[in-house]
Amino acid sequence: MTESEFDFPWEYNFPPFFTIQKHAETRKQQFLRWKELILAYAKHKNQAIININDESELFHNNKINRTLDRESREMILNELCNSSNAARVNKNTGTYEIYWLTIEEWSNVIYTYALNSGMTNSVLTFFELLNGDDSKDQEFHQLNEQVFMKALKHLETKGKCEIMEIDGSFGVKFF
C-alpha cells in the first residue's frame, strides 16, 4: 500500500506547542489543537491504537527537536477520553483506543450503510464489511476490528443488529 505522508499542522513546528501552557485560556486552545492533531493523525494512518510510551513522530518532532512529555500526553489523551474520542485500553502499557469518530458516530455510519445497501435482514461477515470490495469506499473500510465490534455492540443494544459468532469469526445481522 502506498501511504501518503501525514500533513502536520503548523503548530507541530511551533516549539511552545510541545510544552503545556500555564495560561488557562491558552492551554485550552493548545489542548484543543492537540486533540485535533491526534484524531487527524490516527485517521490518516488508520491507527486505532496509540501508545503514549511510543516514541512516535506524533509526539516527537525531530525537526525542531521537541517532545511532548509523557505526563502531558496522558493529560491530552484523558481529554480525548472525556469527549468519547478515546478509551484507555491498558493503564500499565499506556495504550489507548482512538475514535476519530465516536462509537456512536461509527455505529450510525455503519447502520446507514447497511440500510442504504439493503443489507438489513441478511447476514454479513465482519470480513466482508471491513475488507470486502463492496465497502471499499466506506469510511469504516479496514477499521480496527475492536472498534468496529464496539460500534456494532452499541447498535445491538439499540436492537438494530445482532452479532453472531462461529468458530471465533464474527458475523452480523442488521435489522
Place this chain on the structure above:
Amino acid sequence: MGGIFGKSKKQPSRVTEQDKAVLQLKQQRDKIKQYQKRIEQSLEKDRALAIQCLNKGQRERAKLILRKKKYQENLLATTDKELETLEKLTSDLEFSQVQQQVIDGLKVGNEALKKIHEVLTIEEVERIMDESREGVEKQQEIDTLIASGILSSEDEDAVAAELEELVASTLPAIDEDIDEKLPEIPTEEPEIEKKKKKEKERHQEERVALEA
C-alpha cells in the same frame, strides 16, 4: 438457560438457524477469497523469480518455478468454481428466507381477514341494521314528544299572534287600495316614439322610389 438467577433476557434472539448457515457459508467464502489473494501474490512473485532465473541462465530452475506457478493457477481456477458454488448456495438460502417472510406475511394477512369475517356474519349485520333502524324510529318519537311537550296549543296561538304583530310593525303597511294611488297606465305610445316611426316610414318610401 440461566435458571432463577439468570438475567431475564430482554429479547429472544432474532437469529435463525438459516442465518447461522448463511454466516458459515459466507465465512467459507471469505476464507477462499483470502486464499485466492495469497495465491495471486505468490503467482506474481514466481513470475518475477522465473525471469530472474532466466537472466542468470538457470533455465531448469525457471522451468521448475513456472511449473509450480502453473499448478497454482489451476488451484486458483478450482477455487473460483468453489466460490461460485458457495455464492450460489448462499443466495439461494437468502432468497428462500425472503420467500418465507413473504409467506409469513400472507399468513398473517389471511388470519386477520378471517377474524374480521368471523365478526362480520350476515346475521350480525342484519341485527345491527335492525337496531339502528329502531334507534332512528325512537329518535323520531322523542322529537315529536319534545316538540309537542314544551308548547301547549295556547302557546302556539300566542306565537302566531306575536308573529303577526312583528310583521305589522316591521314591514311598511301594504295598502289594500294601492291601485288607486298609482298613475294610470298609458294606452297610447309616447309622442316622440310616434314621430320617429313616421320618419322611418317616409325614408323607406323614398328608397323604394329610388330603386325603381
